[in-house]
Amino acid sequence: MAKQVLFVQGAGEGVHDRWDNKLVASLARELGESYAVRYPRMPGEDDPSYSAWKAALMGEFVSLEAGAILVGHSVGGTILIHALAEQSPELRLGGLFIIAAPFIGEGGWPSDDIHDCKDFSERLPPGVPVYLYHGADDAIVPPAHVHLYAKAIPHAVVRTFERRDHQLNNDMSDVAQDIRSVG
Structure with missing residues (x-):
């Protein structure tokens, strides 16, 4: 049975269908048939609400199996990591992979929707x-x-990459290699 990967999109108008779908296609291609990449559409992608996205994520977590891999891009990564810090799913996760996520808090970006967190390691x-x-x-x-x-x-x-942009130039080979290394 294929190992589950949940990919959480970034935010912005058309991101699901015109931008992050390229990341998902690259990741699925690089991981191969041993992995099943799920790519749900998040609510209100052009104006994301932390509470709405967190609720959608909690709904997705219910259908995951032990060892599932979570991948979040940009604001999706920010929301994913904050949601996990607030409320961990019941199942054991195989890994958390965060790509180009804005940091909320000192030195990062302000948010009226997400509280800053200085120490995620304990949460x-x-x-x-x-x-x-x-x-x-x-x-x-x-x-x-x-x-x-x-x-x-x-x-x-x-992992930081020279000459790679916000979308990692739509090349998820390094991420796929790390995902394979954990499970």
Whole structure:
């Protein structure tokens, strides 16, 4: 049976169908038939609400099996990590992979919707490998944000890529390699 991967899209008008679908296609191609990548449409992608996206994520978590992999891109990664810190799913996760996510809090971006969290390591599900990715040429979320997350999650593996943009140039080969390494 294929290992489950839940991919949480970023925010913005048309992101699900015109941008992040390319990331999902690359990830599915790189992972192969041993993995089943799910890509649900998040509510109100052009104006995301933390509470609406968190509720949608909690609904998705119910249908996951033990060892499922969670991948979040951009604002989707931000919301995913905050939702997990607030309310872990019942099942054991195989890994958390966050790509080009804005950091909320000191040094990062402000939010009226999401509270800042200085230390995720104590609040995330225990024993779950965490990987953080960012392209050095990201013109949407400053690359410094990945280092703010690294400080808040000291056990995370951090990967920054030269000449890669907010979408990692639509190349998920490095992420797929790390996903295969954890499960």
